[in-house]
Amino acid sequence: xxxxSEVIQKMMGAVKMTREHELDCGQCYxxxxxxxxxxxxxxxxxxGACREEYQALxxxxxxxxx
Amino acid sequence: xxxxxxxEWLNDLRGSGQDQAIEDLRKVLKRGxxxxxxxxxxxxxxxxxxxxxxxxxxxxxxxxxTFRGESRFTTWAQKVAVRVAFTELRRxxxxxxxxxxxxxxxxxxxxxxxxxxxxxxxEKRATQTILTEMxxxxxxxxxxERQRTAMxxxxxxxxxxxxxxxRMDTNRNALYKxxxxxxxxxxxxxxxxxxxxxxxIEDFEI
Numbered sequence: 241x242x243x244x245s246e247v248i249q250k251m252m253g254a255v256k257m258t259r260e261h262e263l264d265c266g267q268c269y270x271x272x273x274x275x276x277x278x279x280x281x282x283x284x285x286x287x288g289a290c291r292e293e294y295q296a297l298x299x300x301x302x303x304x305x306x
Numbered sequence: 307x308x309x310x311x312x313x314e315w316l317n318d319l320r321g322s323g324q325d326q327a328i329e330d331l332r333k334v335l336k337r338g339x340x341x342x343x344x345x346x347x348x349x350x351x352x353x354x355x356x357x358x359x360x361x362x363x364x365x366x367x368x369x370x371x372t373f374r375g376e377s378r379f380t381t382w383a384q385k386v387a388v389r390v391a392f393t394e395l396r397r398x399x400x401x402x403x404x405x406x407x408x409x410x411x412x413x414x415x416x417x418x419x420x421x422x423x424x425x426x427x428x429e430k431r432a433t434q435t436i437l438t439e440m441x442x443x444x445x446x447x448x449x450x451e452r453q454r455t456a457m458x459x460x461x462x463x464x465x466x467x468x469x470x471x472x473r474m475d476t477n478r479n480a481l482y483k484x485x486x487x488x489x490x491x492x493x494x495x496x497x498x499x500x501x502x503x504x505x506x507i508e509d510f511e512i
Contacts (some may be wrong), residue, residue: 245510248437255503267465287482297381303341303342
């Protein structure tokens with residue numbers, strides 16, 4: 241399989257952050273923020289796609305609020 | 307531009323004020339997307355954003371009944387627009403790359419890649435080789451083929467979740483759950499071998 245050090249570290253980083261119960265991408269956006277922020281943060285730490293979109297959403301909201 | 311409450315947005319988008327409401331929403335979404343995508347799109351930003359906004363408005367009108375009022379309407383709408391934009395950007399970026407392109411080749415070279423690392427410590431290199439073999443065994447024996455394919459596409463290939471999902475005939479949520487199960491299996495496999503992810507990370511640090 242020839243895994244590189246970089247891939248192994250990335251994989252182990254994700255395994256290390258794994259919780260028995262995690263929010264999926266749909267649940268991440270659909271919950272009451274105050275209640276589930278720790279779970280949302282964990283999801284964002286693990287899911288690059290959601291993390292990227294979350295940052296883009298924050299940027300977009302700055303533009304429409306300003 | 308008229309300021310609206312959530313109810314006013316919903317009523318106007320469903321009723322006789324729809325044309326103006328759509329036009330106002332278009333301006334809001336365009337402003338937000340131009341700002342958030344300006345670092346990500348280098349050419350034809352405005353043209354692409356116009357396309358994303360158009361698609362987003364269609365989707366928003368179709369999904370109006372799913373808005374639960376837990377945020378401002380414009381926040382919810384902007385979230386839809388961001389998702390539409392990123393889905394398309396990722397599709398464009400990865401359209402010519404298949405899952406097979408990302409799978410590791412069995413090149414016949416039996417030298418593990420870790421030996422190519424310039425670590426000066428032979429003992430550390432030996433440890434890394436053993437750990438690599440253990441992790442590969444866990445991947446091959448404890449994960450299903452679908453779990454392994456998804457894990458490698460994302461970890462090794464860097465392919466975004468929804469692009470992997472598209473190629474595996476599933477959706478992003480289901481794929482996240484598949485990967486979650488895979489990570490739990492890997493964690494279990496490591497524990498059975500007396501290892502923790504943190505120990506492995508430390509052994510691979512330069």
